[in-house]
Structures are given as C-alpha cells and as structure tokens.
C-alpha cells in the first residue's frame with residue numbers, strides 16, 4: 487500500500503514522515519492553512535531522500551503558475567485539484583514530473599484519462615479532513631489510485647477495507663490543529679496502514 491503524507495511545512499515533520507516509511511510527501515502551494523512558498527518547499531524537499539516522492543499540491547492555478555512553483559521547489563510530482571482540463575496536464579508533461587489528478591467521486595475515475603500517472607480520489611472539499619463514503623468508489627477507479635479525505639490512524643484500516651485503493655493519502659488526520667503536524671500521529675498512521683495490509 488502506497489502512502490502519501492501531505493501538507494508538511496516543518497523539517498522535523500518531513501523527517502518523521504520519512505522515518506516512518508512514507509512513499510511520498512506533499513507540500514501544499516495553494517490557498518490553505520498548510521500553504522508553503524515554493525522556496526520553503528525547496529528547503530523542505532532538499533532533505534527528502536530520493537526514494538521518497540516529493541509532491542507539490544495545487545488547486546485551480548494556471549499551468550504557468552504551477553510550472554514556475556514546481557521548478558522553484560524542485561518537487562518531482564505535481565498534484566492538481568479543481569477539475570483542471572486535460573490540456574493543463576498536457577501543458578505540464580514536458581517538465582517530466584509524476585502528474586497526479588485529484589478528483590471527487592463524481593469525476594472520470596480512469597487513471598490516465600487525462601494523461602496523468604496517478605489518480606487521487608478525495609472528498610468534495612480537499613484538505614477538510616472530513617470522512618466521506620469511501621465504499622462508494624470501491625471497484626470504480628482503474629489503474630493506480632490513492633484514496634484521500636478524512637483518513638486518520640483510527641479509520642484508515644476501515645477505509646482501505648471499504649474502498650480497496652492502491653494507496654492512501656492523509657493530511658488533517660495526522661495534525662493536532664489545521665496545519666500543525668504531529669510526528670506521533672504520522673507514525674501511527676503508517677503503522678495502521680501496514681497492519682491493514
């Protein structure tokens with residue numbers, strides 16, 4: 487099970503996620519309590535070992551803004567929320583990053599339909615920490631897809647059993663307050679995923 491920990495803004499929390507065994511780490515570079523500048527994301531990403539994917543998270547920005555932030559931060563993946571058109575993914579393809587299309591359950595759930603590499607199926611309001619009906623998407627997405635939206639150490643095993651995803655993604659559920667990550671919760675989340683199989 488692939489695990490992404492998202493919305494990191496402190497070096498100690500990046501280190502905790504790497505130490506706990508995260509496969510990917512996300513830096514939010516759009517409006518959010520977790521927002522970091524591309525320069526701050528670059529600092530944080532520089533401490534991430536090569537086997538862990540660094541992901542820049544965006545929502546609704548135009549491709550040129552995303553391109554500039556991705557180049558400054560040096561992230562190796564770009565996650566686009568907000569129903570971007572297919573053309574936006576094609577416009578970023580030449581940068582060479584892993585492209586992640588983040589959608590809610592009403593969207594086209596075929597990974598690759600927009601030339602993306604990974605699909606992320608999230609709650610209608612991304613980053614809100616609100617659980618939703620994970621079972622509603624069971625068997626619907628095709629290809630490599632991550633489940634997100636209201637996951638936590640306490641419910642991630644249930645969510646995996648309900649939706650049967652390829653991977654999971656968490657932000658609010660490993661925080662003590664919006665934007666404040668907790669290393670113990672990050673570790674507990676990874677342990678819960680590994681125990682769930």
Ligand SMILES: O=C(O)c1ccccc1N[C@@H]1O[C@H](COP(=O)(O)O)[C@@H](O)[C@H]1O
Nearest residue numbers: 492518612613615634635636656657658
């Ligand atoms: O985290 C945010 O604030 C955010 C803002 C804008 C777009 C996406 C955002 N986060 C993404 O939301 C999901 C799950 O979040 P949560 O666990 O329910 O809080 C995750 O993919 C984050 O990358």
